[in-house]
Amino acid sequence: MTEYLIRRILQSVLVLFLITLVTFALIHAAPGGPAQIFLSPNMSQEAAKVQMHNLGLDKPVYIQYIRWIGDLLQGDLGYTFKNHIPVGDILWPTVKNTIVLMSAAWFLAMLIAIPWGIYNSTAEYGLSDQTASIISYIGFAMPTFWFGIILQEIFALKLDWLPLSDMWTMGKEGQPSDLLLHLVLPVTVLTLGFLAAYVKYSRSSMLEVLHQDYIRTARAKGVQERRVVFRHALRNALIPIITILGLDLPMLVAGAALTENVFNWPGMGRLFVNMALAREYSVLMAITLIVAVMVIIGNLIADLLYALVDPRVQLGRKGGRAA
């Protein structure tokens, strides 16, 4: 087990290294490169050179990369090109805000979707099942940001029940009740997105298990139907669901770009889009790194949970999935 963990972590470090290398190379290979954004055409050659030198952009790319990695290892994410603000200062608060938003939506979706999907698998094509199926059809086909805009128009503008956007009302920063009110609409939008997939998934996972031979054996043993579902089938059905949940973990930091933009939520997704539009590569690199770390952790958690619920899987023997 420890040996497995150590091996996985070493693997992950290697993968992270590769990801930073690829991203760095891409950014510097792009037409114009990072220099493009702050060099205006009417800037003098001399001034440009000085700027490039100050930012270290006149060095060969590999030197730049080594310097960036060196700084990173000391916890320094670099500075923005435009205003020369430390990246960490603007990044970390947004990460926190995103996690608040996403975990609320994610837990809510799980709490609703898994029991609902399980119930639907026992009452196929019933009213509840049909409702869920309509919801997932719409959830898969509807642009989430549009749903957000419509909710804003109805509940914030027309009815004036909920705040239109942002995380806090001016002057009420830090009040939990204010945060809750601001959470309602974006969480609704995000939950619907997760819900569509999770209900469908847990239903089909459960249905597959319910058609297995060992369920018939349990019934032949005289086990009551409720116990068949909740004891014999549920644990088997949870195995793939848990894996999916683990793999979705990176969504907690990266999945809210659209919703955060609609609701002006000061999260990482919105920061990412703004920085992408402004081509602030140092911030983009930092966020890419965070997402990559989340992907790796998500994979690891999925594997660990998988081994925990399924006795057929033994961690030591299985060559871990690379992230």
Place this chain on the structure above:
Amino acid sequence: MAERLLEIRNLTAGFLSEQGIVKATDRVTLSLDKGQTLCLVGESGSGKSVTSLAVMRLLEFAGGIILDGSIRFHGEDLMKKNQDELTRIRGNKLAMIFQDPMSALNPVFTIGDQIAESLQLHQKKKKKEAWSKAVDLLRLVGIPAPETRARQYPHELSGGMCQRVVIAIALACNPELLIADEPTTALDVTVQAQILDLLQRLKQEFGMSILLITHDMGVAAEMADRIAVMYAGIIAEEGTVAEIFDNPSHPYTIGLLKSIPGFEGERGEELYTIKGTIPSINQLPDGCRFHPRCPHVMSRCREEEPPLLAINADHHAACWLHEETAAAGQRVGVSAWKAKQSRTEVKRA
């Protein structure tokens, strides 16, 4: 005469399809005495598994539906019970084992847990007590080192071992009737024999009855007291094992027996095969279901379906060839017919 344990009358069961209902079994009538073994023989698709699931009332869970008939177990009609009442009978006095032992055990529970559950449910045993009984059962079905095995998961056992575990689960509450649906089909030949021996031994020890479903006439010969041959959803022939093997009366049974290698005929002779294939249950021919494949088809067979006719008190066949015999209560006809049959075979060869 021994006590009647199971009596199936006119069991008609089937599945729902787009066109309506497809009958997988049609007026199946069978009976089984205490302490006896009844073998249900037939090709795949003949309705034997549906029959066994219907007796367990598990057919509903497999998407099937019982349309008509009665299933009396111990004089009680299982059809009149709801699923809640049935859970008290299933696994208790009426148990079942299945074809594929590897998939019949739940992968996330230990073997001991799976056996003990039955005891906890039906005999209200405490967990510890049930566990030690489970270990005893494992020993009984011939699993070495039962204490350690009980703590293992199904994937750690071989197919033959798994089938022993499935049998142990079924035996946990001393059932009076054990339904075994092709218990050896998925296993290696050597293991097959061991499992069959085990069933035979346990039957004697517990004094239980067995309803054994198989497609293998050889297995039936070894295990059965009575044999019922199914074809396309009906009972084609039914009788004691001696009657069926000495005096097979339905052309289908004769075909089945002939197609066993080394059962009849010379070495090196081409193996007999019944021409054609079993019809699909949603497009049965008119008249007798076997007539398109029957070497003795008469015009009547194409129009009218034969009922199960008595050849003697212990032997019935659903074939028009035996109408006169049945009416006269004689059995000469069959032998005469059989002689004629073998002559035509010679000619053909």
Place this chain on the structure above:
Amino acid sequence: MSGAKLEAAGKPDLPRSNPKPPGPWRAVWHKFIRNPYALTGLCILLFFIITAVFARWLAPYNPSQIDLLYANLPAGTDNHLLGTDELGRDIFSRLLYSSQISLLVGFSVAIVSVVIGTLIGALSGYFGGWLDTCFMRLVDVMNSIPLLFLNILILAIFGSKFSYMILVLAFTSWMGVARLVRGTFLQLREMQYVEAAKAIGVSDWSIIFKHLLRNASFPIIVNATLMVGGAILSESALSYLGLGVQSPATSWGLMLTNAQEFMLVDPIQALYPGLCILIVVLAVNFIGDGIRDALDPRKKIKIPRRRLNQWRKDYSKFGT
């Protein structure tokens, strides 16, 4: 479908007892058009395709013609069927032209990613070995990265050109097809007719394209159809964020950005483009599901509850 083909390939000179059975395409088509959802989806998609193709003649105004004198007109005034936006552009005309963009993105992304996915899947499945390991690892990696995030990153680096966007979307959606083609190939590689073809010296490429891909064609079509919907959604999201289609060109996503800015003035503006996206994607998904169901021989038949209960009552003496 594959069964019929296998038989034909395996025993070429077997006389057919029946007259030629209907081809697999026709059989699927027959099942498909009997599915009301799929048929509705097809009609809707055809409608949108037609309006997109004839947008130039159908649109009453130039979609990018700014006329500040007539900004934010309500629906129905002055020949503006759905009114005008904040710059006085005709919303109806913009919707029509946007459908061109969306469908173009949807179909071209689907085609490009089917090509990429098929190629990778075919190579992986046919040759196996280290090539397979590498490609499948790549699929795993791609699948675990949040794709919208990746799209934004790449577009931020390379700039938001329309052709880039199609390529980027295609490069992030080929994995499903690759898996599928690989799976089919792994299954079929061992089949006798492939062995036979190899034995008589048919080249690898010819086996891949003539024999194997044909067997995978239906599942690929299903996957591609569902991909069209995904691509339309991604395009609208990227355009909404400002990284996709750029003004003066128009797209439903871009229209929503404008609509959100002016939702205090004219809330109804946000309704149309979103509704268009929803309907088109829904239609495409219905078509995809319809094809998939038509292909699946073991498809569970949905029997209306009332009919089922009636049967139970008619046939069964004992309710369950």
